[in-house]
Amino acid sequence: xxxxxxxxxxxxxxxxxxxxxxxxxxxxxxxxxxxxxxxxxxxxxxxxxxxxxxxxxxxxxxxxxxxxxxxxxxxxxxxxxxxxxxxxxxxxxxxxxxxxxxxxxxxxxxxxxxxxxxxxxxxxxxxxxxxxxxxxxxxxxxxxx
Numbered sequence: 001x002x003x004x005x006x007x008x009x010x011x012x013x014x015x016x017x018x019x020x021x022x023x024x025x026x027x028x029x030x031x032x033x034x035x036x037x038x039x040x041x042x043x044x045x046x047x048x049x050x051x052x053x054x055x056x057x058x059x060x061x062x063x064x065x066x067x068x069x070x071x072x073x074x075x076x077x078x079x080x081x082x083x084x085x086x087x088x089x090x091x092x093x094x095x096x097x098x099x100x101x102x103x104x105x106x107x108x109x110x111x112x113x114x115x116x117x118x119x120x121x122x123x124x125x126x127x128x129x130x131x132x133x134x135x136x137x138x139x140x141x142x143x144x145x
Contacts, residue, residue, distance in 0.1 A: 100112040
């Protein structure tokens with residue numbers, strides 16, 4: 001007898017003994033696993049769990065402030081430029097300080113802490129296109145002084 005035939009025979013024996021096992025575990029009450037009431041309870045339970053997961057996801061999205069560690073909006077990315085395929089220079093506002101940060105796939109380094117903050121209009125961060133000019137101006141002042 002081949003291995004496949006033995007596996008089929010073992011599966012058939014297991015399948016034949018499954019209803020008896022379910023009845024024995026149910027205390028002989030005659031509960032079938034595919035009975036209508038059982039399926040309704042199972043479906044309602046699954047729907048309840050799904051609704052709970054969706055409600056929690058909505059709450060996290062709606063009140064995601066606790067995920068920021070209590071910074072309360074004190075940490076913002078003001079702009080950035082790409083200097084390579086996977087490298088960027090980003091201007092970050094932390095409280096009243098502005099940091100120039102270099103980001104690579106393997107690390108993040110503080111390149112410079114600006115003494116005088118660069119004025120960035122609200123909503124005009126990385127999209128404005130003038131960030132590189134303001135950065136060069138600020139770095140030029142630094143080199144000149």
